[in-house]
Amino acid sequence: MTKKTAFWIFLLGTISSAALFLAATWDTHRQVATLSHVDKLSDQVVAGKRAFEKYNCNDCHTILGFGGYYAPDLTKVVQRIGADGVRYAVKSPEQAFADSWRKMPQLNVSDAEIEDMVAFFTWVGEINNNDWPPQDSKKRLSRGEQAMVATVGVSPGAAVFQTKGCMNCHSLHGTGGTFGPALDTIGRSLSAEQIERYVKDPKSVNPKAMMPPQKELSDRERAEVAKFLSTLK
Amino acid sequence: MEYRSQKIAYWYFIAALPLFVLQVLLGLYLGGSYAFTMPQGIVDVFSFATARSMHTNLLVLWMLLGFMGGAYYIVPEETKSEIYSPGLAYFQLVALLVTGVVALIGFFFGWTQGRPLLEIPRPLDLVVVVGALIFLFNIGMTMLKANRWTAIQGTLLGGLVFLALLYLFGIPFYKNEVIDWYYWWWVIHLWVEGAWELVTGAILAFILMKLTGVDRQVVEKWLYIEIGLFMFTGIAGTGHHYYWIGAPHYWLWIGGIFSALEPLPILLMVIDTMMHVKERKTKIENPLVWTYAIGCAIFHLIGAGVWGFAHTLPQINYYTHGSQVTVSHGHMAFFGAYALLNLTTFYFAMPRIKGIKVFDDRRGKIGFWTMNSAMLIMGLTFGVAGVLQAYIERVLGMGYMTAQSYMRLWMLITVVAGVFFLGGLLTTVTDLLTLRPAKQEA
Numbered sequence: 001m002t003k004k005t006a007f008w009i010f011l012l013g014t015i016s017s018a019a020l021f022l023a024a025t026w027d028t029h030r031q032v033a034t035l036s037h038v039d040k041l042s043d044q045v046v047a048g049k050r051a052f053e054k055y056n057c058n059d060c061h062t063i064l065g066f067g068g069y070y071a072p073d074l075t076k077v078v079q080r081i082g083a084d085g086v087r088y089a090v091k092s093p094e095q096a097f098a099d100s101w102r103k104m105p106q107l108n109v110s111d112a113e114i115e116d117m118v119a120f121f122t123w124v125g126e127i128n129n130n131d132w133p134p135q136d137s138k139k140r141l142s143r144g145e146q147a148m149v150a151t152v153g154v155s156p157g158a159a160v161f162q163t164k165g166c167m168n169c170h171s172l173h174g175t176g177g178t179f180g181p182a183l184d185t186i187g188r189s190l191s192a193e194q195i196e197r198y199v200k201d202p203k204s205v206n207p208k209a210m211m212p213p214q215k216e217l218s219d220r221e222r223a224e225v226a227k228f229l230s231t232l233k
Numbered sequence: 234m235e236y237r238s239q240k241i242a243y244w245y246f247i248a249a250l251p252l253f254v255l256q257v258l259l260g261l262y263l264g265g266s267y268a269f270t271m272p273q274g275i276v277d278v279f280s281f282a283t284a285r286s287m288h289t290n291l292l293v294l295w296m297l298l299g300f301m302g303g304a305y306y307i308v309p310e311e312t313k314s315e316i317y318s319p320g321l322a323y324f325q326l327v328a329l330l331v332t333g334v335v336a337l338i339g340f341f342f343g344w345t346q347g348r349p350l351l352e353i354p355r356p357l358d359l360v361v362v363v364g365a366l367i368f369l370f371n372i373g374m375t376m377l378k379a380n381r382w383t384a385i386q387g388t389l390l391g392g393l394v395f396l397a398l399l400y401l402f403g404i405p406f407y408k409n410e411v412i413d414w415y416y417w418w419w420v421i422h423l424w425v426e427g428a429w430e431l432v433t434g435a436i437l438a439f440i441l442m443k444l445t446g447v448d449r450q451v452v453e454k455w456l457y458i459e460i461g462l463f464m465f466t467g468i469a470g471t472g473h474h475y476y477w478i479g480a481p482h483y484w485l486w487i488g489g490i491f492s493a494l495e496p497l498p499i500l501l502m503v504i505d506t507m508m509h510v511k512e513r514k515t516k517i518e519n520p521l522v523w524t525y526a527i528g529c530a531i532f533h534l535i536g537a538g539v540w541g542f543a544h545t546l547p548q549i550n551y552y553t554h555g556s557q558v559t560v561s562h563g564h565m566a567f568f569g570a571y572a573l574l575n576l577t578t579f580y581f582a583m584p585r586i587k588g589i590k591v592f593d594d595r596r597g598k599i600g601f602w603t604m605n606s607a608m609l610i611m612g613l614t615f616g617v618a619g620v621l622q623a624y625i626e627r628v629l630g631m632g633y634m635t636a637q638s639y640m641r642l643w644m645l646i647t648v649v650a651g652v653f654f655l656g657g658l659l660t661t662v663t664d665l666l667t668l669r670p671a672k673q674e675a
Contacts, residue, residue: 010458028480032409053348067555120410135627
């Protein structure tokens with residue numbers, strides 16, 4: 001091979017790849033409007049994005065999987081911990097993470113900015129992004145649930161507890177989150193029916209409850225997890 | 234050193250080294266934040282986010298200074314002429330350093346653009362752009378005046394212009410988060426898997442040619458094929474970052490196929506380095522420089538090629554995306570490809586600038602092997618933590634902090650390895666700053 005041939009390989013390789021890339025970029029711009037619901041991209045969402053950047057949240061948290069890996073991904077944070085959960089964590093991190101061995105800084109974010117951020121996260125959570133992240137995916141987790149019941153032999157309720165993200169906030173035997181109370185002995189104080197009602201709409205039982213209503217659980221899943229928790233005495 | 238203005242490079246290298254040390258110190262703080270509980274009082278004042286923005290921006294700053302120094306060293310020899318304006322080169326060095334220091338202090342007080350790796354606030358971005366323009370003007374004018382073009386300097390200039398152009402895509406505020414990340418990767422990915430590879434290819438080709446005495450025609454032929462493959466796989470390979478951001482589904486195909494090919498040019502680089510070394514026409518005067526050049530090629534292949542390939546396919550990336558697996562790859566790739574390349578350049582050029590023909594490399598060897606082993610261990614421990622995270626958090630769905638509690642021990646081991654790395658780095662920096670001739674053997 002001569003140097004001239006090598007040069008042509010370089011030129012062709014670069015041009016063909018760049019052409020494909022630019023064409024796909026043009027088409028992506030066309031499609032992103034639908035995929036990201038641009039019609040819902042309100043001024044408040046944009047303000048929320050600015051606040052998100054102002055406090056450098058993205059260097060601890062990932063969003064759409066990019067950023068710092070020091071704290072949970074925020075793509076589906078509203079679905080996971082609810083708008084109230086977001087407000088509480090941002091407003092009073094020293095309380096929200098008092099028992100956690102990893103802290104979040106108190107950044108003195110204003111109430112208006114917190115509302116903007118909630119709007120921003122709500123919008124991001126609805127982006128059609130090929131069902132990522134897996135831990136927040138309804139489809140994938142029910143598969144994980146089935147697998148756990150079949151292979152590990154736990155009760156369906158325990159599988160729901162472990163795979164539906166309850167442990168993001170609650171712990172059992174010291175494993176799990178510290179955002180909500182530990183549930184090791186929850187069966188002593190609450191019956192299965194009470195737990196079921198609480199999980200469906202916490203505020204109907206306790207108006208001050210921080211926990212978001214678990215709308216993603218099916219009736220069967222809710223009943224199973226309540227049955228499981230009521231046995232913990 | 235054949236030309237007086239090559240001395241400019243020396244000051245760029247001197248400026249880069251302490252920034253590298255500072256980068257590693259901040260890295261230890263970041264690792265410590267995973268392994269230990271940082272109390273609320275400390276987190277409120279100096280958060281992980283602030284330290285991370287410093288850690289990553291220091292990386293970019295010292296490496297760019299290294300590349301620029303490398304360019305100021307290579308271009309005179311390639312064009313057989315002096316640099317157009319040494320005054321401008323020194324001015325540009327000071328301007329960039331001041332910008333960097335102002336940015337770092339600004340981060341501490343919350344002055345940030347708030348986008349990972351691109352935290353430098355927009356007003357300072359403009360200073361960076363002016364600095365880059367001065368640099369390109371200086372290098373470009375030197376080449377134009379000399380009018381003696383080679384493939385090596387063409388690739389170098391092309392890479393540097395491409396690098397500067399891409400930076401512009403990181404400056405605007407994008408309203409749509411999807412579009413924001415889309416163009417964020419034009420800076421980050423097309424830098425490290427595009428423009429920086431061009432610069433690396435050119436610098437490594439130059440050093441290999443000088444070291445081994447292999448014919449320019451042969452070296453430059455390999456260079457064209459390598460950069461051709463780098464561009465072919467790298468440009469469309471950007472797609473492997475577009476799987477989960479809300480971009481169309483076809484990116485899974487484009488990203489998967491092109492990025493699966495990305496290790497090829499790096500493999501080629503290892504093969505041609507080995508071949509040139511084998512067919513050398515000169516005798517090895519400073520073995521450490523050869524060790525660095527070969528080490529760079531091999532670690533580049535492991536860190537960027539193998540580790541990158543390991544999680545680039547969408548089926549795997551679905552679970553590893555945004556986990557410590559990425560951190561493992563990031564550290565190994567940046568160290569293997571770009572930190573080692575810069576250190577190769579430093580060890581090649583600094584003795585020549587100082588007029589030392591054969592230098593005493595005993596400390597340098599210790600530094601090289603300590604840093605390389607420590608980084609390999611860090612890559613593995615970050616990797617184990619990442620696999621644990623992907624499995625516990627993403628496959629089992631057990632929650633973020635549950636996964637983190639299993640990863641904690643591995644992060645602690647990483648910190649210990651990081652301390653060894655710092656030791657190796659300090660040895661290397663001391664060695665580079667106080668290079669002395671080897672004692673003549675009796």
